[in-house]
Amino acid sequence: MSTMSLEPVPGRSDEMIVNMGPQHPATHGVLRVVLGLEGERITRAVPHIGYLHRNHEKIEEARTYPMVIPYTDRMDYVSGTQNELPFVLAVEDMLGIEVPDRAKKIRTMFFELYRLASHLVWMGTAMLDLGAISPFLYTFWDREIILGIVEKTAGARMLPNYYTFGGVRRDVHPDFFKDVADFLDHMERRMVDYEHLVLESPVVHARTIGVGVLSKERAVARGVSGPVLRASGVAYDVRKAFPYDAYPDVEFEIPTSPDGDTYARFWVRFQEMYQSIRILRQLVELTPKTGPYKGKAPARIKPPAGERYRAVENSRGELGVLVVSDGTDKPYRVKHRGAAFSNLQIVPDLFEGAKFSDAIAILASLDPVFGEIDR
Amino acid sequence: MSLLQEVWQAVKAIGTGMATVHKRVYEEAPTEFYPYVKPDLPPVSVQSLALVENEDGSERCIVCLQCERACPAQVITIERHRNPEGKGFLIDRFDIDLVNCMYCAACVEACPVSSIVTIQDFEMSTYDLQTLKADVDFLHEQARRARQWYSPKFGVEVRTEDGRIEKAPPEMQPGGLAEILKPAEEVDS
Numbered sequence: 001m002s003t004m005s006l007e008p009v010p011g012r013s014d015e016m017i018v019n020m021g022p023q024h025p026a027t028h029g030v031l032r033v034v035l036g037l038e039g040e041r042i043t044r045a046v047p048h049i050g051y052l053h054r055n056h057e058k059i060e061e062a063r064t065y066p067m068v069i070p071y072t073d074r075m076d077y078v079s080g081t082q083n084e085l086p087f088v089l090a091v092e093d094m095l096g097i098e099v100p101d102r103a104k105k106i107r108t109m110f111f112e113l114y115r116l117a118s119h120l121v122w123m124g125t126a127m128l129d130l131g132a133i134s135p136f137l138y139t140f141w142d143r144e145i146i147l148g149i150v151e152k153t154a155g156a157r158m159l160p161n162y163y164t165f166g167g168v169r170r171d172v173h174p175d176f177f178k179d180v181a182d183f184l185d186h187m188e189r190r191m192v193d194y195e196h197l198v199l200e201s202p203v204v205h206a207r208t209i210g211v212g213v214l215s216k217e218r219a220v221a222r223g224v225s226g227p228v229l230r231a232s233g234v235a236y237d238v239r240k241a242f243p244y245d246a247y248p249d250v251e252f253e254i255p256t257s258p259d260g261d262t263y264a265r266f267w268v269r270f271q272e273m274y275q276s277i278r279i280l281r282q283l284v285e286l287t288p289k290t291g292p293y294k295g296k297a298p299a300r301i302k303p304p305a306g307e308r309y310r311a312v313e314n315s316r317g318e319l320g321v322l323v324v325s326d327g328t329d330k331p332y333r334v335k336h337r338g339a340a341f342s343n344l345q346i347v348p349d350l351f352e353g354a355k356f357s358d359a360i361a362i363l364a365s366l367d368p369v370f371g372e373i374d375r
Numbered sequence: 376m377s378l379l380q381e382v383w384q385a386v387k388a389i390g391t392g393m394a395t396v397h398k399r400v401y402e403e404a405p406t407e408f409y410p411y412v413k414p415d416l417p418p419v420s421v422q423s424l425a426l427v428e429n430e431d432g433s434e435r436c437i438v439c440l441q442c443e444r445a446c447p448a449q450v451i452t453i454e455r456h457r458n459p460e461g462k463g464f465l466i467d468r469f470d471i472d473l474v475n476c477m478y479c480a481a482c483v484e485a486c487p488v489s490s491i492v493t494i495q496d497f498e499m500s501t502y503d504l505q506t507l508k509a510d511v512d513f514l515h516e517q518a519r520r521a522r523q524w525y526s527p528k529f530g531v532e533v534r535t536e537d538g539r540i541e542k543a544p545p546e547m548q549p550g551g552l553a554e555i556l557k558p559a560e561e562v563d564s
Contacts, residue, residue, distance in 0.1 A: 196395065
């Protein structure tokens, strides 16, 4: 039973074994961590996942290609359409489907809107973990506006099933660009408040600076990606390294921080929100108001036999998918490379030696979403 | 950092927080007084499914099984028989398991005659899940009840005089497309 619980070490009777989760409110879902505690210090940590396992990859093998798209939505449920994109890109590559320029820009706009929504959820819940309740109420208020914009076009709020092979499923609502521009004005005002409440708060400084330091080498060795990796000083972003959709057309920067502590991860996510606002501002101007939203796709999606890996930079890092086709209308294998799953691998490294209350802050800075980790 | 500085930092942080709270007090609240005030959902909002009849009360569904084939959750069950008089098929059974449905609207997109549509009726909570195993009568009733319905299938086509097939004008499109497009024309003018 050594995989499910920690064995007491002979001769160390002062160590206490404690279960954190799976129903702990600060684990952002159903993470269970078995902790060895020596007083308030964590000596050992063994994370257990799989409490939300829904057999996604196997289900997707039994569905035709268009049917897979709504299933991918249900992985990372706070960042909606971002999950659909790697699968759609991979199948488009295999079939050689041309995507109209306007469709690419609309896709990118939804992608960045969901990045803002996801980071707002992160900010609210991370502050909730540190004991502040009002930021949670404010961030969900702002996220509500994003979801309203998405619902007006896509018909659903969190699981929109909006991207399709060759573009998007339907044209945007006539008010879409105006709504986004209004929201960005609102969001820029709000970001000033959030900076004051979160980044400049001495309570947050005391809880996060120097806590859970992840070195550059360790981050690369463990295969973490996204804001967690960039907070350790590695400027890797799939949007720049392997550009997709409309990202070559827009200007943005990759914020990095050399510190690698919890505060750096908070800071990097904040800067990413500014970059998202910047990208969206450019796209509101660049995207034609009318035009094609969907390219020509065959009625029956039957990619030739072969395999293709495509990755996107979602709110948590590199979300990739490997699609293996055997020439039929159903994929032979769909393997998702989850960003939150890979980021969770550093939990034992970061927890060991930390205080118990710091463990909560470290976990909040990793921003795990268990729909994607357990799949 | 001296004690005095720390105290000042704490006071400043509390002041910032209180100032933010004070600012929000006078903003319009984002909450809604449901169930006293119903939310104003956009027409495309996918909340439930309905099966539309023609205006004269006849069946619009041609039982082509496209929705059954397109459904990712495989909750649609259709049985049919050949129409003894005339052509086409008649419905024996048209069931949608709304419990396991994931409201992706793939069936709506697949429907060639826009018979199956999404509606905005979201008040489906029940103590008995069996009431959500919708049959054809329930789905027709849903469509009658829906105050406004819409289908993302824009593609109803008409044959023009010279024989070409073109997209039908918005008035002929099912699903209130004319109403959807109305704001666009207002913006242009």
